[in-house]
Amino acid sequence: MExxxxxxxxxxxxxEKGTTIYKAARQLGIDIPVLCYMNLEGLGIENKPGGCRICxxxxxxxxxxxxxCSTDCTEGMVVNTHSMRVINARRTVMEFILSDHPKDCLTCxxxxxxxLQNMAIKLGIREIPGQEYAAMSTYKMDFSPSLxxxxxxxxxxxxxxxxxxxxxxxxxxxxxKRGFEAAVGPAFEMDIEDSTCTYCGQCVAVCPTGALTEKxxxxxxxxxxxxxxxxxxxxxxxxxxxALGEEFGLEPGTLVTGKMVAALRRLGFNYVxxxxxxxxxxxxxxxxxxLGRLTKHLSGDKEVKLPxxxxxxxxxxxxxxxxxxxxxxxxxxxxSPQQMFGSIAxxxxxxxxxxxxxxxxxxxxxxxxxxxxxAQRDEFKVNGNPDVDFSLxxxxxxxxxxxxxxxxxxxxDEDFDKPLGESTGAAVIFGVTGGVIEAAVRTxxxxxxxxxxxxxxxxxxxxxxxxxxxxxxxNGTPIxxxxxxxxxxxxxxxxxxxxxKSEFHAIxxxxxxxxxxxxGGQPLHHSDSSILTARTKAIYAEDxxxxxxxxxxxxxxxxxxxxxxxxxxSEKAHHLLHTHYFDRSRKIEIS
Amino acid sequence: MSRIKVKIxxxxxxxxxxxxxxxxxxxxxxxNVLHKTxxxxxxxxxxxxxxxxxxxxxxxxxxxxxxxxxxxxxxxPKGRFPIxxxxxxxxxxxxxxxxxxxxxxxxxxxxxxxxxxxxFSLSCLRCVxxxxxxxxxxxxxxxxxxxxxxxxxxxxxxxxxx
Numbered sequence: 001m002e003x004x005x006x007x008x009x010x011x012x013x014x015x016e017k018g019t020t021i022y023k024a025a026r027q028l029g030i031d032i033p034v035l036c037y038m039n040l041e042g043l044g045i046e047n048k049p050g051g052c053r054i055c056x057x058x059x060x061x062x063x064x065x066x067x068x069c070s071t072d073c074t075e076g077m078v079v080n081t082h083s084m085r086v087i088n089a090r091r092t093v094m095e096f097i098l099s100d101h102p103k104d105c106l107t108c109x110x111x112x113x114x115x116l117q118n119m120a121i122k123l124g125i126r127e128i129p130g131q132e133y134a135a136m137s138t139y140k141m142d143f144s145p146s147l148x149x150x151x152x153x154x155x156x157x158x159x160x161x162x163x164x165x166x167x168x169x170x171x172x173x174x175x176x177k178r179g180f181e182a183a184v185g186p187a188f189e190m191d192i193e194d195s196t197c198t199y200c201g202q203c204v205a206v207c208p209t210g211a212l213t214e215k216x217x218x219x220x221x222x223x224x225x226x227x228x229x230x231x232x233x234x235x236x237x238x239x240x241x242x243a244l245g246e247e248f249g250l251e252p253g254t255l256v257t258g259k260m261v262a263a264l265r266r267l268g269f270n271y272v273x274x275x276x277x278x279x280x281x282x283x284x285x286x287x288x289x290x291l292g293r294l295t296k297h298l299s300g301d302k303e304v305k306l307p308x309x310x311x312x313x314x315x316x317x318x319x320x321x322x323x324x325x326x327x328x329x330x331x332x333x334x335x336s337p338q339q340m341f342g343s344i345a346x347x348x349x350x351x352x353x354x355x356x357x358x359x360x361x362x363x364x365x366x367x368x369x370x371x372x373x374x375a376q377r378d379e380f381k382v383n384g385n386p387d388v389d390f391s392l393x394x395x396x397x398x399x400x401x402x403x404x405x406x407x408x409x410x411x412x413d414e415d416f417d418k419p420l421g422e423s424t425g426a427a428v429i430f431g432v433t434g435g436v437i438e439a440a441v442r443t444x445x446x447x448x449x450x451x452x453x454x455x456x457x458x459x460x461x462x463x464x465x466x467x468x469x470x471x472x473x474x475n476g477t478p479i480x481x482x483x484x485x486x487x488x489x490x491x492x493x494x495x496x497x498x499x500x501k502s503e504f505h506a507i508x509x510x511x512x513x514x515x516x517x518x519x520g521g522q523p524l525h526h527s528d529s530s531i532l533t534a535r536t537k538a539i540y541a542e543d544x545x546x547x548x549x550x551x552x553x554x555x556x557x558x559x560x561x562x563x564x565x566x567x568x569x570s571e572k573a574h575h576l577l578h579t580h581y582f583d584r585s586r587k588i589e590i591s
Numbered sequence: 592m593s594r595i596k597v598k599i600x601x602x603x604x605x606x607x608x609x610x611x612x613x614x615x616x617x618x619x620x621x622x623n624v625l626h627k628t629x630x631x632x633x634x635x636x637x638x639x640x641x642x643x644x645x646x647x648x649x650x651x652x653x654x655x656x657x658x659x660x661x662x663x664x665x666x667x668p669k670g671r672f673p674i675x676x677x678x679x680x681x682x683x684x685x686x687x688x689x690x691x692x693x694x695x696x697x698x699x700x701x702x703x704x705x706x707x708x709x710x711f712s713l714s715c716l717r718c719v720x721x722x723x724x725x726x727x728x729x730x731x732x733x734x735x736x737x738x739x740x741x742x743x744x745x746x747x748x749x750x751x752x753x
Contacts, residue, residue, distance in 0.1 A: 171650025176659045187644075187655040188637050195652070586651075588642060591598035 006077035021068035036157035037069035040529040047162040099134035108210040115208030146199035146369040151183040153211040160203035169488040172197040200315035200511040201369030201520015233271040239367040239431035239516035242538040246523040247398035248408040253534030258413025276423030278341035283551035286334040287443045288568035307504040314374035315511035325583035333578040342387030367519030393521025422556040425549030433485035433515035434461040437508035449475040482507040597641040611646035670712035675729045679718030682726040693740040
């Protein structure tokens with residue numbers, strides 16, 4: 001690889017040809033401020049439209065300042081990242097951006113967590129000259145079940161567009177128009193609800209301002225908790241415990257399972273349960289379905305649909321309903337853990353505590369925004385009453401805890417309630433890419449072979465590579481497993497299936513980078529992918545710390561089948577724990 | 592979630608498909624496809640963009656992004672006599688803004704709109720290369736130079752019986 005030598009702020013550095021000034025500066029420990037630029041290292045996710053010009057630097061011999069995020073280093077280049085000219089230019093750029101940005105920071109949901117606000121602080125902006133001449137562009141607010149778009153706050157960094165198109169290949173968002181009228185949104189400026197949006201929330205996860213935020217349901221939860229006639233229970237998804245601490249200043253990767261339970265109990269939830277319980281239940285149903293299809297396939301049945309695809313991720317479900325409706329009989333029919341939990345809570349558990357369905361409120365805490373949409377799907381309602389009443393993101397839970405003046409860090413570690421709070425290590429790893437399929441393999445292997453696994457960690461299923469393949473030996477039968485995170489990567493595997501080229505028996509798909517730990521409802525990573533790695537480690541650590549690490553060994557799951565469901569895939573299980581999918585593709589019809 | 596159904600006449604659908612095919616259904620040819628399609632239909636309504644997106648296997652949001660970025664493309668049908676007012680630098684300083692205002696007033700439409708009888712539409716363009724004639728107005732293929740607000744009425748009158 002050809003190298004070039006250059007000087008940045010009087011320091012000599014040698015980099016590979018093709019390296020940008022921004023990256024070369026980082027090698028020297030110089031952090032040039034960036035706004036539109038975003039790089040999730042190790043995940044192949046980079047946004048460098050060179051649009052905002054905050055990152056300009058002075059290059060000797062060049063007339064104009066150069067955007068460091070998108071200018072390559074050349075031999076002998078002399079760069080100054082903080083000359084007075086640079087500082088002035090950055091301030092001017094910032095003032096221009098702010099001249100067309102609302103000033104309602106006090107009540108903005110991103111306040112205190114906003115890249116634009118942080119940049120204004122960093123650059124010491126105290127006034128916005130010429131504001132009386134500036135046009136203030138305004139747009140219609142767009143509300144959907146999962147996310148809210150307030151384009152008045154859009155600064156055209158186009159990070160959301162990159163995530164939606166390049167990473168997810170969803171194509172719901174694009175930049176449109178130009179000048180003051182320019183913003184990012186769906187075709188014809190239709191509501192996001194009418195677009196091909198999957199509600200994965202990755203646009204929200206990377207938005208540097210309050211232009212894209214979750215639909216906040218904390219008010220509804222407070223109202224439910226204040227109603228003495230209601231029994232309010234809560235379930236928490238695996239990925240939440242590995243990230244919630246970040247909102248309270250703890251190091252990324254700090255597990256706060258016990259403290260989270262304590263906080264929820266103090267918020268007034270009558271029972272604090274765990275979505276992990278339902279994840280174990282998912283493995284029982286999905287694993288049995290996988291084995292059923294496999295057995296048929298191995299005995300020569302040509303009709304059986306393989307590979308089986310996981311169905312836990314609601315954005316992924318939306319994605320294939322939108323784009324691959326002809327394949328809607330391939331994914332597992334198992335509902336997601338959130339919905340399995342809701343269904344069991346409002347039948348089995350409601351009966352146990354003798355509370356009527358309509359008096360039981362089920363709240364879920366999810367790392368995800370698509371879960372909000374999933375919770376209000378018609379097929380998950382009984383007489384109009386949803387199995388899961390409201391879904392909060394990890395961020396919303398943090399807001400609730402702060403509002404209640406609870407100091408998460410100093411709370412004691414407490415345990416989940418029984419019976420829907422008991423879970424295994426297999427359930428915890430649902431929170432990371434590869435985890436669901438590893439959990440399924442742990443159970444399917446033992447049920448299929450009748451043997452105990454000597455080692456239950458399947459390292460070959462782990463990691464951050466976009467698409468992973470592994471072959472697991474099921475007692476002489478090789479089972480090919482595929483894993484993808486990110487819908488663009490999922491699309492590749494789906495195209496292979498469509499073309500009849502797929503070699504897999506089972507495929508796990510998660511929409512978000514790294515799986516649920518990188519979900520659209522998680523604390524903002526502010527473009528630092530090491531946070532995702534830290535969360536992943538935390539999830540595997542939680543698994544290792546569990547006494548029971550295989551779903552079929554969860555005593556409360558065994559009891560649930562004995563007392564209520566019969567056996568996996570029974571008629572009752574089918575009714576309560578499985579679902580069906582719809583064709584939601586855009587249709588062009590002849591009029 | 593998408594649940595919109597696009598309706599289009601079979602003849603139009605086939606025309607668009609043929610245009611896309613003539614550019615090998617390549618995404619990189621989007622602008623050329625849009626040019627040809629607008630040439631044929633006169634404008635690019637939503638349903639036409641939906642079909643183009645499907646044929647080129649790209650998102651309709653991207654197609655819309657391109658259509659709204661370039662002022663040449665229009666989503667509204669143009670009039671039989673499209674009026675373009677140059678608002679380039681030379682024309683602007685010589686009073687194009689007032690000429691434009693007069694056209695708006697006489698026709699009772701805004702820039703980008705078409706009169707209800709479908710006769711005239713109004714748009715702005717940047718420099719036709721005839722700065723010596725500023726301010727310049729084009730109606731269809733015909734160019735008018737040194738137009739004043741007072742002259743607008745006469746220009747429109749030329750199309751009275753057409």
